[in-house]
Amino acid sequence: MSPSDFSTPTAVEISAAVRSGERSAASVVDDAIAAIEHREGELHAYNLVMTDQARAAAAAVDAAVAAGNDPGPLAGVPVALKDNMCTKGVATTCSSKILQGWEPPYDATITNLLHAAGAVVVGKTNLDEFAMGSSTENSAFGATRNPHDVTRVPGGSSGGSAATVGAGAVPLSFGSDTGGSIRQPASLCGVVGVKPTYGMVSRYGLVAFASSLDQIGPFATTVADAALALEVIAGHDPLDSTSIPQAMPSLRSVLGEGVNGLRIGIIGELSGDPAHNSVEGIAVDVQGRASAAAEALEAAGATVELTSIPSVVFGLAAYYLIAPAEASSNLARYDGVRYGMRVDGPNALAMNAASRTAGFGDEVKRRIMLGTYALSSGYYDAYYGQAQRVRTLMINEFAERYQDFDLLLTPTSPTTAFEIDAKTADPMTMYVNDVCTIPSNLTGHPAISVPFGNGDDGLPIGVQIMAPMMGEQTMFRAAAVLEEAANK
């Protein structure tokens, strides 16, 4: 069965229909739940489908419409949340055994914003445990499959959110992106995925992996839906000290403005071409689609030029020190004392160790060890300190490049979706998946992955547009141009 068996309306369409009374939220949500259940057996996109809560929320939306009130810009739109975002009274597992039995006593800011906009949360989606991975195979509850080919991975770590939108079950879902965890699965599942500017979307209630890199963003089937979703979830949150005290500028209003006159750079180091000192491993068909995207932008009036950001080749190494370092501290609280799994021991420290040994999976343990080592006395400067210097260097180099370019263009993922288990034996081959996406997390800049055709295997390929800090408007203009070109 192909993903297109369900032809799902977009969020923009659903919201308009529900607000005008043309469709009931209840029927929309019933369709979404049926679509989810139709493929859940083979995809395993969800840790929890919230059928009852979703129907109750839909009824409330319909009641508001009946009462003449506007339920909001996402009225009746079924959405899925990555299972690392807190939902009050509903299990939030991070796909880890260590959080077994824990129900947050509070809603994440994104959960509140979605409710306030009239969206209906239909479920919590599967992820790599604590968002550590690029295939959604590191889940304590089993792997998620790619909706386009269930022998393949959906990418990760937000694989469940990407797969359910890619399957056409819901028009919108939300993920978190620490090193590419929205954009890479978006690319592999053939959907739009956005990592906004760091600080544009509140992290309050997002279970932390690496605090200085984590950012929430949407998955959507169209660029317009992604723009609508981002407008709803962005904005200053006093509960998040790293939240930018500014409103997100309107995105939907600029989608038709085109790219005429924009200067767009192609990062040679991520082009796949050894002549431009590129990192290795970027597949030829992926390179081809990135080139085609460049041509499409040029055809729409942009000037496209090759450029160089030498430090991006160190991004992977810096990331795999900074992210585990922060994770080793962020994940210390899972100690068996207050919530989640507890395995008893003769004293508190032994209980902590036994609980963590039983509760965490291998990849999480690997990164906690990596990060603990990187921060250790005597190694701090050589590892964590050096990685931070690379990060600063990269920020400076990007800032310099953005003097000459409005946007930068790269592939999103080096390859199309790979086979289940193909890369689980060697963590390094898995880590290389993030090579094109990591720089935006290290710099804090926004980036978007837009589907742009298929690979030699017929599977989706996405291209990535990167923008400077708060450059979402320009980024979305280019994304809309690529979307139109891809659909021609």
Add this chain to the structure above:
Amino acid sequence: MSNESITGSVDESITGSVDEAATGTVIDGWEIVIGLEVHVELNTATKLFCGCRNSFGDEPNTNICPTCLGLPGSLPVLNAQAVESAMLLGRALNCTVNSSVFARKNYFYPDQPKDYQVSQYDLPTNTDGWIDLTGFGRVAIERAHIEEDAGKLNHGGGDGRIHGAEYSMADYNRAGVPLVEVVSHPDMRSAEQAKAYVTELRSIVLALDVSDAKMEEGSMRVDANVSVRPVGSDELRTRCEVKNINSLRSLERAIDYEARRHVDLYNAGERPIQSTRHWDEEAGRTRDGRSKEDADDYRYFPEPDLVPLVVTADDIARIDAALPVLPDARRRALADVAGATEDEITLVVERGLDRLVLDAISEGADAKRAVIHAVNNLAEGAGKLTPGPFAALIGMETASDLSATQAKEVLAELVSAGGGPREVATAKGFEAMDSGELESILDGIIAESPDEWQRFCDGDDKDRKKMSGMFTGQIMKATRGQANGAAVARLLNSRASRN
């Protein structure tokens, strides 16, 4: 080899002499080197990173929320008032106030909800200050940084101590309460000096009203880093950090004990091991805690959930303008005008009565009497007493319009109800007795005791003094204490000379 066995042998063998030197305590040719880490719990309304109440003694786990429980997904938001209080304390300690960065100090302990403590590390808010101590010189302060407190464990079963406890219950009411940790340089050389330092720091904290600073409730906690070295040396030898010090008396005893222990180890050809030790008040000794041989590695790194705390010149100007006059300056101001002892002056400033006393003096009150009243009769504070009536009361006293006993009674009334001393004295029937009335009372007493009167008039100094006391007592009895002592003395002397 365990530390316990070393300390065990030392306990039995405390010998040798202790010499108090002006510069410090010397034990068998060794001097003590002390640095103090004082944790001051700020008295902000809410905690450092969330809106929960900052309150001592509430029911366990009632002042908690996702943030101070460190629940997954929660984030800290810095309490601006805590930062103001910390900067105020920093300036009062003569520190440089800097832009700062919060850092995570990582270690596992069940009282710590996130298993890391948000503190400050290489870029603390306050650095390089000092405290001047009366009679004990200047102690340099390395830093005074902001950090969050941990929760509290209550150990159940066993003997109530953590070792041997069958279970522990965690109370997170205190988790996230703001602290300023004031770290001194190892500048102190005696337990008395350490006590003077803590006393002065406490009086500064109280004057700023940034903390309750109650050692017994833990809102001011002192850890002492103690080592010894041969007199004349400037080396810093292995130190032990003594914790669980709950009073000034414990501080002195703990330092003296620990220094003695080090000296005895060196004298026995051994050396102390760098470690954390716990003061056992009942046993009067320190006990081995964690060894620092496998030193804790706290893996400090910048707290990514908070942004750097930027301090501007305007902030510092605002803080400086808000600084009250500090105890040291207040004591000097009082000492300049009042001929009182150091202890009296310290007490008056500690009670916050120095302003009242100084103002009364400037309104003409006798300085010594004003200080004496503040020391003896105003232990509970000045209440409704203001400088004008205070000065007027002292004036009546020095003019012999009121006896000391009467003045004390009037003062109590002024404290509790306010008003003017003359009106209060009148209401109490304390008008100065006229001399004719006193004379006739004295005539009656002389008539009843002619022999005693003769002995008063003709006796030697000893007799005269004894008889004077007797006659004064009888006059006081006859007037029910209303007579003015000075007036009675004058009357007795003038009548005796006429005899």
